[in-house]
Amino acid sequence: MDYAIPTALVLVAGVVLALIAQWKGWRPSLAVTLALGIGVRVLILVLSAHDTWQPVDYVNSFKPAGQAILAHRDPVLESNGGWHFLPTIPYVYGLLLWLGIPWEFAGRLVTMVSDIVLIPLVGRLAGGPKARLRAFQYACNPLAILIASVHGQVEPVSLVFGVAAYVVARGPGEWHRPEPLPWRSPGDLVRRLVSPLDADRAATRRAVWAGLLMGFALCAKSWPVILVPAMLMFLPGLRSRLVSLIATGVAPVLFLLSLPVAGFTEWNRLPDVLNTIGLRPSDVRPITGDWGWTTLVSGGNWNLDPTPARIGQYLIYAAVAACLIWWRKADPIDVTIAILLAFMIFTPRLGAQYLLWFMPFLVARPTRWAWPAIIGASVWASIGYLVLTQFPGPRWYELHSPWALSSLVLFPLLIAALPWSRRRYQQAGPVAVPDAKTRVATP
Template identity: 60%
Template sequence: MDYAILTGFVLVTGVVLALVAQWRGWRPSLLVVLAVGIGFRVLIMTTSAIDDWQPVDFMKSFKPAGEAILNREDPVLGSAGGWHFLPTIPYVYGLLLWLGIPWEVGGRLVTVVADIALIPLVGKLAGGRTASLRAFQYACNPLAILVASVHGQVEPVALVFGVAAFVVARGPGRPDRPGITTDVVGLVRRRVSDLGVGGALRHAVGPGGVAHRALTPRPGDRVPLRRALFAGLLMGLALCAKSWPIWLIPGMLLLLPTVRARAVAFVATGIAPIFFLVTLPVFAGTSLSQIPEVIRVIQDIRPIVGEWGYSAILVGGDWTLHPGIATFGTRLIYVTMVAVALLWRRADPVDLTTALLLAFMVVTPRLGAQYLLWFMPFLIARPTRFAWPAIIGVSLWAGYGYLYMTQFDTDTWWALHSVWARCSIVLLPILALAMPWSRLTYKAPAGPVERIPRTPVPAPASV
């Protein structure tokens, strides 16, 4: 990388500004917040676009996907599996290439615009008196700048739709909300004790039972159902960018007020992915006979390990195809996600989501540096005691990979990578500590309810 010193200076400046803002209690205006965020991102995007070094996947996977769209080819098959997601973002890549924008700029423009849009959304997600502070801190976030402006990875696109879904699902009012408030296990035990197993089942799913009453229309349902529809559509667009936003769905659903609204949002989440899949023959030139192969490639996850955490220790810090470690890690992820969901089921849904994403980072056997952006909007919006040690730690680790290791030839890079990957084990306890352990259960704020000023909001969020 030719501009590593300049980029490093910008990233350190961002961290200092974010910490000073926390210390001084800054509440900058949205105009100032956006000016800072846009300035940082556009500057680094510009230097990255003219740099001699370009990320391998950015050039060898993302660009061919956009070129495939221009050539009326399927982006998954046309990129030889380099792009193994739905074609939504390649459509945008293809449009920018068709407009004649150089790839080094156009490919990053997608992620930079998305990351800029995330800045006010993080403020909305935080809500209350600290909204502008949290938006400013995300504007200064070093990892976000690296991922969006240097790497051109599509995490910001998934996040902008995912965070927007949270904001829409929550709607107006107090920014903190309870999670599951019903003691489901205790309720089932009481019903079985009182009615027997058969009676309890009829009470739950029979005519006029709990499920029927929960899904029956009620007066005043229209507003939350419209919120649920918009939130589900937004979450579906997040899934069109990448598959990992599936971990955001539980938090989004819990922010909605009724079972019926949650059912609507859940169904709506599938609309956009299904649309972009079935319209491949129309917009991407995919033949009907190719669709099963496209689905197979999208579903296929190669067992690459050795970049992060315990898998890097096990294989010596080198990328390796190791089905045994990958399978163990995948099962560990599922068990961990269930355990975390149960532990934080009564917490604010944003805290639940933060816990899920941080736990994923701790137990996953495979990880690219861009994955570490997943939890950033949520952790910044509702920071924990160890939030900034975690943010600074992962930013230093990623920055070493992006800025320092790219200065060397291939052999030296691989030698440095071996040490770098194994050093990531140090970050795991910090990420675990950054989980919202003090907020396992939602606690209503003490004192009078904060009155949030009435301000104009975008149409989806106001319904």
């Protein structure tokens, strides 16, 4: 990578600013925060676009998907195996390429714009008096800048819709955790649907919009499916949650059907498309060995082994279920943090971009060990992006193994960053107002 040093300096400066903001309690205006966030991301995008090194998947996977759309072909089945998700993002790639924008810029524009929109959304997700601080800290987040402006990975697109879905589902004002409803008989289930409570009926509109937004998150990539349970927890009752769940499926179904309707693929090939983008353990590509516990099996090298891939997939399902049970009475954002950090611990495979999944939520609602985990994950990913890319060919493979094994060092930080002390949601109490006897006169 030609611009590793200036990129690294920008990322370090961002971390320093974020920590100083935490220490000093800075709360810059949204205009200042956006100016910083946009300036940094545009700068790194321009440097990355002119770099002689380009990420392998950015060139060999994402670009063919956009070119397939230009050629009116199926981007999932006819892009050299490079696209394993719904065709939503390839449609955007194809449009940008059709407009004549060079690929080095076009592919990154999608992710950079999404990450910029995430900045105020993180503030909205945090809420309260520290909303502007959290937005500023996300604007400085080094991993977000790397993923959006260097790698051009699609994570920011999924996250911008996912976080927006959380904000909408929570609704205006302070969120109140709904009281658990007693279920005395199967008939109660029907009665809750036919005759919902007033709060449940009033939440229908935001349930629909939250579901539609989460559906668009799933259109970009399939992993946001693990965000759905926590999003539903923001809604007050069974009816609104069911409405939101149904709405979540609308956009993915429409984009899937757009392939045969628009003539990109034949109707009889839809099962092949579904198998390619599926979430079953048998559908996931068995590339393991470059992260976490599977590095101990492979020695830190890529390994096409279906056994650890399948074991890891089932471990993820079990971990998600355990988090939903253990944190079932917590704030839904804490539930999300727990689920996403647990995923990082148990997953058999991981690209550095996966580490961005938990960033908006952990920045918005930090735990005690949040920033050590954020900095640790950012440093590990930065070594892969900025250091390993200095060594092409066999030397890269030699360095990749110890780098992959070093991911195990992050695990204590990820475990510590879990919201262990926030298993129960605590309603913020009223602000105490001193009475006349206790007020101190001021000059």
